[in-house]
Amino acid sequence: MLKLQRLSLAMALKPHRLHSIADTTSQSGPKKARTTTTETSSMKDAFSKYADSLNNLNDKRERVVKASRDITINSKKVIFQVHRISKHNKEEVLQKAEKDLVAVTDQYISRLVRELQGTDFWKLRRAYSPGVQEYVEAATFCKFCRTGTLLNLEEINATLLPLSDPSLEPLQINVLDYLLGLADLTGELMRLAIGRISDGELEFANKICKFVREIYRELTLVVPLMEASNDMKTKMDTMLQSVMKIENACFGVHVRGSEYMPLLGSDDPTSFLLAVPDVEI
Amino acid sequence: MKAAFRSAHSFFRSLNPNPHLTSLLLPLRLTLLTPPSPPSLRPQTFPSLSATLSSASMPGGEPLTPPPLEKQFDDFRAQLEESGTLRERIRAVVMEIESTTRLMHSGLLLVHQSRSTPEVLEKPKGQIGVLKELYNRLAEVVRGSPGQYYRYHGDWRTETQTVVSLLAFIHWLETGTLLLHTEAEEKLGLNDSEFCLDVEDYLVGICFMSNELPRYVVNQVTAGDYDCPRKVLKFLTDLHAAFRMLNLRNDFLRKKFDGMKYDLRRVEEVHYDVKIRGLTANGAPVEDQGPQGPP
Numbered sequence: 001m002l003k004l005q006r007l008s009l010a011m012a013l014k015p016h017r018l019h020s021i022a023d024t025t026s027q028s029g030p031k032k033a034r035t036t037t038t039e040t041s042s043m044k045d046a047f048s049k050y051a052d053s054l055n056n057l058n059d060k061r062e063r064v065v066k067a068s069r070d071i072t073i074n075s076k077k078v079i080f081q082v083h084r085i086s087k088h089n090k091e092e093v094l095q096k097a098e099k100d101l102v103a104v105t106d107q108y109i110s111r112l113v114r115e116l117q118g119t120d121f122w123k124l125r126r127a128y129s130p131g132v133q134e135y136v137e138a139a140t141f142c143k144f145c146r147t148g149t150l151l152n153l154e155e156i157n158a159t160l161l162p163l164s165d166p167s168l169e170p171l172q173i174n175v176l177d178y179l180l181g182l183a184d185l186t187g188e189l190m191r192l193a194i195g196r197i198s199d200g201e202l203e204f205a206n207k208i209c210k211f212v213r214e215i216y217r218e219l220t221l222v223v224p225l226m227e228a229s230n231d232m233k234t235k236m237d238t239m240l241q242s243v244m245k246i247e248n249a250c251f252g253v254h255v256r257g258s259e260y261m262p263l264l265g266s267d268d269p270t271s272f273l274l275a276v277p278d279v280e281i
Numbered sequence: 282m283k284a285a286f287r288s289a290h291s292f293f294r295s296l297n298p299n300p301h302l303t304s305l306l307l308p309l310r311l312t313l314l315t316p317p318s319p320p321s322l323r324p325q326t327f328p329s330l331s332a333t334l335s336s337a338s339m340p341g342g343e344p345l346t347p348p349p350l351e352k353q354f355d356d357f358r359a360q361l362e363e364s365g366t367l368r369e370r371i372r373a374v375v376m377e378i379e380s381t382t383r384l385m386h387s388g389l390l391l392v393h394q395s396r397s398t399p400e401v402l403e404k405p406k407g408q409i410g411v412l413k414e415l416y417n418r419l420a421e422v423v424r425g426s427p428g429q430y431y432r433y434h435g436d437w438r439t440e441t442q443t444v445v446s447l448l449a450f451i452h453w454l455e456t457g458t459l460l461l462h463t464e465a466e467e468k469l470g471l472n473d474s475e476f477c478l479d480v481e482d483y484l485v486g487i488c489f490m491s492n493e494l495p496r497y498v499v500n501q502v503t504a505g506d507y508d509c510p511r512k513v514l515k516f517l518t519d520l521h522a523a524f525r526m527l528n529l530r531n532d533f534l535r536k537k538f539d540g541m542k543y544d545l546r547r548v549e550e551v552h553y554d555v556k557i558r559g560l561t562a563n564g565a566p567v568e569d570q571g572p573q574g575p576p
Contacts, residue, residue, distance in 0.1 A: 043458075043461075046462065046523075047523035047524070047527065048526060050480050051526045051527045054480065054527055058528065122429055122430070122431035122434075125431075149350070150353070154353075169428070222361060225362055227364070
């Protein structure tokens with residue numbers, strides 16, 4: 001009789017095994033029922049708190065990622081706008097680009113600003129970093145084309161101050177994201193330089209070349225100090241490639257430029273590009 | 282202008298052999314000649330020289346560009362060096378935390394060798410005070426840069442998860458209940474608002490603790506405690522149910538939680554083996570005497 005009872009108990013265990021999770025209160029004896037329910041409920045209470053905080057964090061992270069993506073897309077548009085520059089339309093192209101950049105700041109960066117507070121700046125950095133890098137790239141790119149100088153981090157951060165409520169801690173771009181954005185800037189400057197050379201603006205190209213070299217040189221000292229700098233190291237390699245592409249292009253023009261100068265005025269820019277085969281590596 | 286400044290400077294120097302007095306006098310007298318500038322000669326000439334050089338070589342003829350560019354990067358270097366030293370200080374404390382947890386862990390391992398629990402727990406529990414002191418120091422180090430807890434979080438993350446798992450295991454061995462997040466913070470003295478115990482770290486730590494339980498059950502049964510599987514199963518089932526309330530992302534915590542069901546299954550198997558052989562007292566649940574009942 002006793003044995004049979006045991007067997008049936010064991011059988012009763014089976015479905016429980018399959019489901020893995022079942023109502024366990026039915027399993028514990030009646031004597032225990034009271035203490036176990038209070039224990040279970042305190043655990044449940046605590047976990048519903050954890051669930052809330054995880055949900056909030058995940059929702060926020062999701063919103064930040066979205067804002068970051070919008071910033072990226074629209075900053076890219078600004079960069080493309082700047083690339084439309086040519087000898088004769090500099091002013092209007094840059095004006096449009098700067099207007100677009102202000103729109104990015106007002107519409108999208110401000111959304112990011114509203115989400116981030118206190119420890120979020122570092123906690124959610126991975127979520128917003130790509131957008132901010134792209135934004136830094138666009139802002140510094142505009143500034144360089146306008147004045148030939150580097151837009152400082154302080155200056156960018158100053159433009160972000162009015163976006164947030166003065167009583168709250170403002171969003172300030174951190175050094176790491178700024179430097180990562182700068183590293184990307186050189187790629188855009190490389191494209192710009194090649195374009196300017198084929199358009200005959202050799203002085204502008206030379207200026208870009210000097211500027212990019214200077215940035216690369218400064219960064220070599222800073223990069224080893226950066227935390228989690230693997231990302232940055234690959235960027236440094238690409239940057240060196242960019243610098244060399246610009247240098248080679250400038251070299252090509254310098255050495256053979258005189259032969260092709262007459263072509264510069266002609267309406268066929270490709271014939272000029274053919275003269276500098278080392279441009280595309 | 283520069284030449285005038287230079288000659289004026291040397292003129293004052295020759296007049297007055299006391300350089301301190303000169304530097305005091307100079308700004309006053311030269312305001313007519315030059316805009317305010319450092320009174321010593323060298324810093325005045327060098328930057329302006331390099332500025333003229335580079336602006337001459339710049340096709341666009343930019344006015345005085347290089348100094349701000351260099352200056353910014355110098356500032357960055359200083360900032361990054363500072364955070365680098367902070368990181369080193371953090372790592373030094375974290376290394377101590379790690380060696381303390383190793384001590385605790387090895388002490389706790391005796392629990393598998395059928396010693397009596399209070400005796401086993403004595404040493405590891407003594408280390409909790411050490412941990413508390415170390416976390417206090419860590420909080421002190423990080424307090425220097427407010428709002429940057431998560432900048433350096435990675436440096437103590439895994440160690441803290443281990444700490445939580447050990448604390449939770451000790452707590453469970455003593456009380457048979459789960460160590461809650463606030464209780465864990467309390468044990469480590471982290472109730473202050475800036476430096477807290479990250480909830481995800483806590484949860485990962487709890488998952489680690491669950492990994493320890495199947496082995497514990499097996500060894501307890503071998504040592505003759507046949508009621509142990511029932512209690513552990515109950516606890517683990519509740520814990521697993523509680524974890525299922527969380528909406529997890531596809532991250533490390535999710536992976537650890539997914540692993541928890543294997544712990545649960547293993548404990549169920551042990552429980553089943555014991556039960557089917559009628560090894561539990563009369564096959565019925567007995568009065569609870571804490572997880573470490575007498576064999």
